[in-house]
Amino acid sequence: MKKWKVGLIGNGGICKGAHLDEYLNDERIEVAAVCDVNEERAQFLKENYFPDADVYTDYNELLKDESIDSVDICTPNYLHSIIAVAAFEAGKHVFCEKPDAINVDEVLRMKAAADKAGKVLMVMRNNRHVEISKFAKKYIDDGKIGEIYCGRCGWQRRRGIPGKGGWFTTKEQSGGGPLIDLGVHMIDLAIYLMGNPTPVSVSGNVYSKFSDNNLSDSVNSDFGDKKEDGVFDVEDLAMGMIRFDNGAILQIEFSWASNIKAEHRFVELRGTRAGLKWEDGRVEIYTEEGGELVDIVPTSLDDKHGHVKNLKHFYDVVIEGAKPDFVPKQGIDMIKILCAMYESAKQGKEIAL
Numbered sequence: 559m560k561k562w563k564v565g566l567i568g569n570g571g572i573c574k575g576a577h578l579d580e581y582l583n584d585e586r587i588e589v590a591a592v593c594d595v596n597e598e599r600a601q602f603l604k605e606n607y608f609p610d611a612d613v614y615t616d617y618n619e620l621l622k623d624e625s626i627d628s629v630d631i632c633t634p635n636y637l638h639s640i641i642a643v644a645a646f647e648a649g650k651h652v653f654c655e656k657p658d659a660i661n662v663d664e665v666l667r668m669k670a671a672a673d674k675a676g677k678v679l680m681v682m683r684n685n686r687h688v689e690i691s692k693f694a695k696k697y698i699d700d701g702k703i704g705e706i707y708c709g710r711c712g713w714q715r716r717r718g719i720p721g722k723g724g725w726f727t728t729k730e731q732s733g734g735g736p737l738i739d740l741g742v743h744m745i746d747l748a749i750y751l752m753g754n755p756t757p758v759s760v761s762g763n764v765y766s767k768f769s770d771n772n773l774s775d776s777v778n779s780d781f782g783d784k785k786e787d788g789v790f791d792v793e794d795l796a797m798g799m800i801r802f803d804n805g806a807i808l809q810i811e812f813s814w815a816s817n818i819k820a821e822h823r824f825v826e827l828r829g830t831r832a833g834l835k836w837e838d839g840r841v842e843i844y845t846e847e848g849g850e851l852v853d854i855v856p857t858s859l860d861d862k863h864g865h866v867k868n869l870k871h872f873y874d875v876v877i878e879g880a881k882p883d884f885v886p887k888q889g890i891d892m893i894k895i896l897c898a899m900y901e902s903a904k905q906g907k908e909i910a911l
Contacts, residue, residue, distance in 0.1 A: 561588040562877050563625050565650075567617045567641055568632035569594040569603050571781050572655055576684075576865035577630060578607065584870065586877055593620045617641050621648040628678075628876060630869070631655060634725040635732050639664035642679065646671035651678045653872045656742040657896070658889035660733030665893040669886040680872045680882060681889050684864030685747040687871060690841040693859055694834055697843060698751055704831030710809035711748040711825040713740035717773045718821060719794065719814040721782015727769075728789040735792035736812040737764065738896050745800070746892060747836065748808055748825045755802035757891055760898035761908035762798015768815035769794070776821055798899050810899075 564581065566573060569592055581589050589607075593614040594600040600613045614620040621629070621644055628651035631641050639659040642652045652672070658681045659665035672679035685691055697703060713736070720739070725731040732738065749755065769790040795813040802808070825836040832845035839861045843854035874880040891911075898909040 559586075562586055562873065563588050563590040563627050565589075565591040565593060565620045565623070565626045565629045566603065566632070567593045567620065567629050568634075568637075568655075569599040570596075570632065573630075573632040574603070577632060577869060578603075579863070580866045580869040580873075582607065583866075584873060586873060590626055591620050591623060593617050618644065621645055621650065624649075626650060628653065635660050635738070636725075636730065639668050642668045643671040646675040646677055646679075649675060649677070651876045652680070653869065654679070654681045656682045657733065657738050658742075658886075658893055660738070660893075662890070662893055662897055665886075665890050669890060672886060678872070678876050678882065679886050679889075680875065680884050682865065682868055683746050683750070683884050684868045685743055685861070686750055686864075686883060687867035688861040688864040689859040690836060690839070690856070690861050691747060691751070691864075693856055694751055694836055694841050697832075697834070698753075698827075698829075702832060702845070703827070703829035703834060703843075706752050706806060706827050706829045708807050708809075709748055709752070709825065709827040710811075711744040712811035713744050713821075713823045714811060714813045714816055714818050715740075715776050715778070715821045716818050717768070717771070717815050718776025718778045719768065719774070720778055720780075721784055722772070722779075723785035723788020723790065724783040726782040727792050729791045732792060734896065734900060735764070735766070735794055735796070736814045737793065737796035737899055739814075740812045741796065741810065741896060741899075742892060744812070744823060744825055745808070745810060745895065746888070748827065749888075749891075751825065751827060751834070751836075752802075752806060752808075754888060755804045755806060757800050757895050757911055758803050759801045759908050759910045760798060760895055761902050762796060762810070762899050764793035764796045764900065764903040766790070766793050767795070771815060778821075793903075796899060796903075798902065800895060 591612045592600045631654040794815045800808045
C-alpha cells in the first residue's frame with residue numbers, strides 16, 4: 559500500500575513534544591518533508607527521526623512537492639491560516655495546531671479555501687480524544703446527565719507565562735494571551751460535551767498584571783522562545799461568560815499568572831439528572847440512585863496521549879474515510895467567541911455574535 563506522505567511545518571516544541579509519536583508509530587504514514595524557519599530544528603528532525611525527509615526553511619517550497627498529501631502546521635498562531643490557505647491552494651489536506659486562526663476573517667478564509675479545494679481541514683482538539691472525555695461524552699449522549707443548562711471551565715496557572723517576550727506574548731503574532739492559548743482547550747471540551755450548541759453572545763474582561771514577574775511554577779513556561787526586553791502586549795488573565803442559543807451559559811477563566819494555589823484545568827457541567835466534572839486527569843459524576851446522592855468516579859481512565867489520538871483520527875478521516883469529529887464551523891464559532899471576549903473587554907459590554 560502506498561504510504562500517505564506528510565509535510566511537517568513548524569518543528570519546534572509542540573511538534574516534537576506532542577506530534578512526533580503519531581508519525582513514528584503509524585505505518586500508514588511517511589514524513590516526506592520537514593520545514594522550519596530555523597533550519598537547525600528541521601535538520602534535528604531529519605537526522606534523529608526522518609532520515610529520508612526533505613528539509614525546507616520556506617513552506618511555499620515544501621508545498622510545491624506534488625507527492626505530499628497533507629501538512630501538519632505547528633507554527634506560531636498568526637501563520638496558521640496563512641499556511642493552511644496556501645496548502646489548500648496547493649491541493650493538500652490540512653491538520654493544524656490550535657488556535658484555528660487569530661481573527662474571524664482568517665478562520666473564514668481557511669474554511670472557504672478547504673471547501674474550494676475539496677480537502678479536509680482539522681484543527682487540534684486533543685482533549686476530546688482522551689479516555690476521560692470519551693467516558694463523559696458517552697455518559698452525556700446516553701441521556702444520563704439530562705439537560706445541560708449551565709457550566710464553567712478554565713485553565714488557571716499560578717505562574718506559567720510561555721515564551722515571555724517572544725511570539726506568545728506579542729498580540730500581532732499570537733492573537734492574545736491565555737484566552738486564545740489555553741481557552742481553546744477547555745472551551746472546546748465544554749461545548750463538545752454540551753452537544754455543540756451555537757454561541758450567541760460573550761461578556762467578560764481581560765487583565766495584564768504580571769508582565770514584570772519572572773517567577774514560574776509551570777513547565778509550560780518553557781514553551782516558545784523567550785526574548786529579554788521583548789513584547790508583552792497580551793492579557794495574563796481572562797474571565798467571562800458565554801451564552802448559547804439553547805439558553806445555557808458557560809463561565810470561563812484562563813490565566814498564565816494569577817495568585818491561586820496551583821495550576822488547574824477543569825470543565826464542570828450541571829445537568830437536570832446529574833452533574834459532571836472533568837478535572838486534571840479524572841472525571842466525576844454527581845447524581846442520584848435509589849433515593850440517595852451518589853458520586854461515580856471511574857478509576858482506570860486517564861487524559862493521556864490526546865494529541866496523538868487526535869492526529870490518528872485525522873489520518874483515519876483522510877486515509878480511511880472515517881467521519882470527522884471536528885468540522886470547521888466549530889472552529890469558526892471558537893474564534894468568534896475568543897474575539898468577542900476581547901471586544902467585550904475593550905467596550906465594557908456584552909457582545910452579540
